[in-house]
Amino acid sequence: MFNIRLEGKLPVYEQLYNGIASLISKGELSSDDKLPAVREVAKQLGINPNTVQKSYALLEQAGLIYSIPAKGSYVASEGVKDIIKKEALKNLESALASAYNSGIERAETIIIIDRIWGAEAK
Amino acid sequence: MFNIRLEGKLPVYEQLYNGIASLISKGELSSDDKLPAVREVAKQLGINPNTVQKSYALLEQAGLIYSIPAKGSYVASEGVKDIIKKEALKNLESALASAYNSGIERAETIIIIDRIWGAEAK
Amino acid sequence: MFNIRLEGKLPVYEQLYNGIASLISKGELSSDDKLPAVREVAKQLGINPNTVQKSYALLEQAGLIYSIPAKGSYVASEGVKDIIKKEALKNLESALASAYNSGIERAETIIIIDRIWGAEAK
Amino acid sequence: MFNIRLEGKLPVYEQLYNGIASLISKGELSSDDKLPAVREVAKQLGINPNTVQKSYALLEQAGLIYSIPAKGSYVASEGVKDIIKKEALKNLESALASAYNSGIERAETIIIIDRIWGAEAK
DNA sequence: GTGGTCTAGACCACA
DNA sequence: GTGGTCTAGACCACA
Numbered sequence: 001m002f003n004i005r006l007e008g009k010l011p012v013y014e015q016l017y018n019g020i021a022s023l024i025s026k027g028e029l030s031s032d033d034k035l036p037a038v039r040e041v042a043k044q045l046g047i048n049p050n051t052v053q054k055s056y057a058l059l060e061q062a063g064l065i066y067s068i069p070a071k072g073s074y075v076a077s078e079g080v081k082d083i084i085k086k087e088a089l090k091n092l093e094s095a096l097a098s099a100y101n102s103g104i105e106r107a108e109t110i111i112i113i114d115r116i117w118g119a120e121a122k
Numbered sequence: 123m124f125n126i127r128l129e130g131k132l133p134v135y136e137q138l139y140n141g142i143a144s145l146i147s148k149g150e151l152s153s154d155d156k157l158p159a160v161r162e163v164a165k166q167l168g169i170n171p172n173t174v175q176k177s178y179a180l181l182e183q184a185g186l187i188y189s190i191p192a193k194g195s196y197v198a199s200e201g202v203k204d205i206i207k208k209e210a211l212k213n214l215e216s217a218l219a220s221a222y223n224s225g226i227e228r229a230e231t232i233i234i235i236d237r238i239w240g241a242e243a244k
Numbered sequence: 245m246f247n248i249r250l251e252g253k254l255p256v257y258e259q260l261y262n263g264i265a266s267l268i269s270k271g272e273l274s275s276d277d278k279l280p281a282v283r284e285v286a287k288q289l290g291i292n293p294n295t296v297q298k299s300y301a302l303l304e305q306a307g308l309i310y311s312i313p314a315k316g317s318y319v320a321s322e323g324v325k326d327i328i329k330k331e332a333l334k335n336l337e338s339a340l341a342s343a344y345n346s347g348i349e350r351a352e353t354i355i356i357i358d359r360i361w362g363a364e365a366k
Numbered sequence: 367m368f369n370i371r372l373e374g375k376l377p378v379y380e381q382l383y384n385g386i387a388s389l390i391s392k393g394e395l396s397s398d399d400k401l402p403a404v405r406e407v408a409k410q411l412g413i414n415p416n417t418v419q420k421s422y423a424l425l426e427q428a429g430l431i432y433s434i435p436a437k438g439s440y441v442a443s444e445g446v447k448d449i450i451k452k453e454a455l456k457n458l459e460s461a462l463a464s465a466y467n468s469g470i471e472r473a474e475t476i477i478i479i480d481r482i483w484g485a486e487a488k
Numbered sequence: 489g490t491g492g493t494c495t496a497g498a499c500c501a502c503a
Numbered sequence: 504g505t506g507g508t509c510t511a512g513a514c515c516a517c518a
Binding site: 153154190191193198199226 | 379414415416417423
């Protein structure tokens with residue numbers, strides 16, 4: 001159900017968190033859509049239900065989803081995308097400031113940006 | 123002794139961590155340099171010694187400084203700057219990826235970059 | 245709730261860390277189990293909440309538990325027992341090597357082992 | 367001068383600490399023997415002088431050596447071997463207790479012991 | 489109620 | 504004087 005690749009060295013629950021947040025901001029998951037059950041996701045991705053549970057808990061804590069006990073978890077309604085965007089912006093500013101402080105050059109960050117957004121943006 | 127401004131909503135111990143890491147990567151603190159005592163920093167910045175202690179503990183854990191009880195804390199020796207830079211790069215890539223995923227435009231990130239690095243870099 | 249004795253000269257937060265890790269590897273605490281609240285443990289053991297907080301933070305850092313603010317702390321999911329065992333084995337090998345280097349006799353270590361594991365194991 | 371191999375994943379300063387402590391307990395370094403200068407050791411082992419400095423500081427703190435500024439560092443006189451042995455014993459007991467707690471079998475520890483002390487001890 | 493942060497202040501071992 | 508540990512107690516955001 002979830003088209004999410006787990007890879008890299010970040011904690012699995014964090015990758016899953018980011019993956020779901022990404023699906024929401026891309027519009028592949030809309031307000032009030034039901035998320036697949038914790039056990040479902042666990043089985044499909046081959047990870048432990050507790051790990052999925054943790055990601056869901058963090059998503060709820062961040063206001064991106066809401067859970068109704070014994071019913072399921074749903075994408076939150078009010079301006080979810082904005083919440084995600086704001087959170088991402090905050091992290092970005094913090095990471096950019098740290099990068100600047102540690103002597104990383106402006107040019108280096110632009111290279112990463114072009115790689116991610118695609119250089120076509122020229 | 124430390125020229126560090128504490129502001130914003132990040133935890134104080136985290137700001138202090140970043141501030142000291144920044145001084146190291148800027149070369150204002152070099153390998154072998156002694157850091158001011160925990161209580162010294164606390165008094166100067168008007169914060170609690172425990173908070174400073176926490177920052178120092180995190181810096182030691184990250185390999186940026188080492189502490190000898192009853193002696194003091196010192197900037198670590200082996201490639202400290204590189205450690206800081208690598209850590210910052212990893213955070214940056216992660217934050218940029220999240221930003222992209224959440225629909226932030228390339229132009230928006232450039233604006234932040236210009237604000238931090240200074241637009242003169244043109 | 246926790247059946248843990250605090251004694252000896254190791255820091256309290258370390259004894260508590262070891263005690264909880266031990267409960268997990270003995271199976272008295274299983275994946276997904278909720279740990280008693282920080283304040284709860286503090287009251288029961290007669291120690292300060294901050295000290296418990298420190299132990300919980302170290303356990304989380306070691307990947308043995310995970311904490312969700314305003315929810316609680318839970319035993320981590322993936323192979324917690326293995327993590328504990330591996331860590332213990334590493335420490336053991338290191339300590340035994342140091343013991344050998346410092347001239348401790350084989351017989352002396354066996355005496356300690358018999359005291360801990362119980363000589364009945366014969 | 368020092369016949370010490372640095373390898374494995376322990377911090378270098380810790381390996382150096384253990385190596386020197388081992389030389390002392392084996393009698394290859396005796397009371398009041400002069401240790402090679404920090405820079406000497408650093409050059410010979412290809413590591414940073416600060417790292418050596420840290421090991422020396424820890425050895426002094428542990429009472430194994432004493433340093434006379436501008437003269438050098440010397441192996442301590444009173445019962446150095448006993449100090450090392452006591453410290454090793456303390457670590458050993460702690461590690462064995464953790465091993466027991468985490469479900470490691472008595473037999474497993476004996477295997478390691480035989481490997482280190484040599485099975486000839488039969 | 490819960491984890492997390494922070495202050496104020498004490499004590500310890502060690503140099 | 505120094506790093507480190509600990510108590511007592513407050514406040515915060517969040518559920």
